[in-house]
Amino acid sequence: MQRIPDAIQLTDLANEKLADLYAYPPDPERSWLRVNFVSSIDGAVTGTGGVSEVLGTPADKRVFHMLRELAEVVLVGAGTVRAENYGGAQTDPRFRSALYARGIGGHPAGDPPPIAIVTASADLAPDHRVITTARTPTLVLTTAAAPTARKRALADAGAEVLEVGDHLIAPQAVPAALTARGLRRVLCEGGPQLFGSLAGAGVVDEVCLTTAPLLTGGSARRISVSHEEFARQMMPAHVLFDTDGTVLTRWVRT
Numbered sequence: 001m002q003r004i005p006d007a008i009q010l011t012d013l014a015n016e017k018l019a020d021l022y023a024y025p026p027d028p029e030r031s032w033l034r035v036n037f038v039s040s041i042d043g044a045v046t047g048t049g050g051v052s053e054v055l056g057t058p059a060d061k062r063v064f065h066m067l068r069e070l071a072e073v074v075l076v077g078a079g080t081v082r083a084e085n086y087g088g089a090q091t092d093p094r095f096r097s098a099l100y101a102r103g104i105g106g107h108p109a110g111d112p113p114p115i116a117i118v119t120a121s122a123d124l125a126p127d128h129r130v131i132t133t134a135r136t137p138t139l140v141l142t143t144a145a146a147p148t149a150r151k152r153a154l155a156d157a158g159a160e161v162l163e164v165g166d167h168l169i170a171p172q173a174v175p176a177a178l179t180a181r182g183l184r185r186v187l188c189e190g191g192p193q194l195f196g197s198l199a200g201a202g203v204v205d206e207v208c209l210t211t212a213p214l215l216t217g218g219s220a221r222r223i224s225v226s227h228e229e230f231a232r233q234m235m236p237a238h239v240l241f242d243t244d245g246t247v248l249t250r251w252v253r254t
C-alpha cells in the first residue's frame with residue numbers, strides 16, 4: 001500500500017530544500033515532462049478576466065519561479081501566450097548554475113531557459129514581449145503549413161522557428177523536438193488544450209498543481225481539456241501548504 005506523504009509547511013523550506021523537492025531526474029536520457037498549473041478549489045483554471053492572475057498566491061508564485069529555475073525549457077501553448085502577459089523567463093544565473101552542479105536542473109552557465117511556444121498557425125505577434133524580452137531566444141514550434149510570412153517575421157524578430165508537423169502538431173513531436181536540441185528537463189506551463197493533448201498522448205511525467213484557497217464559480221475550464229477521455233494513474237510525491245491555505249501538490253506518473 002502506498003504511503004501518503006506528510007504535508008510540509010512551505011515557509012519552513014529554504015530555497016535549496018524546495019529545489020530538492022522538485023528535482024528533475026539526474027542526467028535524463030529521455031525528456032522529463034513536468035506540467036505546472038494553479039486552480040481554484042472548485043477547479044477553475046482562470047479567475048476574473050479569463051486569466052490566472054487572481055489564483056496566484058505568494059506560495060504559488062514562489063514554486064512557479066522555482067520550477068523555472070530548475071527547467072531547461074519552458075513549454076507553453078499559443079493560447080496561453082495570447083491570453084497572459086508572457087515574457088522571457090527571469091531567472092537567477094548563480095542559482096541556476098548551482099542547481100546544475102547539483103545535477104537536479106538549471107543551466108551550466110546560468111542562462112535562463114528558453115520559452116518554447118506550440119502553435120500550429122504561427123499566429124503570434126512578432127513584437128510580443130515573449131519574443132522581444134527573451135535573453136535566450138524563444139522557440140516557436142509550428143508547422144510546414146503555417147504562413148511563411150508569419151514564420152519569417154517571427155524569425156526576424158529573434159525567435160527560432162522549428163517546423164515539427166505538416167498541418168498539425170502531434171503531441172509526441174513536442175518533447176521529441178526539444179530533446180533533439182538537448183532540452184530534456186521540460187516545464188510545461190499550460191494551457192489546458194496543450195496539457196490535455198500531451199496527457200492524452202501519455203507523454204506527461206508529472207503534474208505540479210497549486211490549489212488556491214478560493215471558490216470562483218463561473219464557467220472557467222479545468223486544467224486539461226481534450227477530445228478523448230483517458231485515465232492516467234498518478235502518485236503523490238509531496239504535499240506542501242502555506243499559512244494562507246494554499247496547497248501545492250506534486251503528482252508523478254506510476
Ligand SMILES: NC(=O)c1ccc[n+]([C@@H]2O[C@H](COP(=O)([O-])OP(=O)(O)OC[C@H]3O[C@@H](n4cnc5c(N)ncnc54)[C@H](OP(=O)(O)O)[C@@H]3O)[C@@H](O)[C@H]2O)c1
Binds near residue numbers: 046080191
Ligand atoms: N491556471 C493556470 O495555471 C493556467 C496556465 C496556463 C493557461 N491558463 C489559462 O488557459 C487559457 C489558455 O488555454 P488554452 O487551452 O486556450 O490554450 P493553450 O493550451 O495554451 O494553447 C492552445 C494552442 O496551442 C496550439 N497547439 C498546437 N498544437 C497543439 C496540440 N497538439 N495540442 C494543443 N495545442 C496545440 C494551438 O495554437 P494555434 O491556434 O496558434 O495553432 C492551440 O490553439 C488562458 O485563459 C490562460 O489564462 C491557466
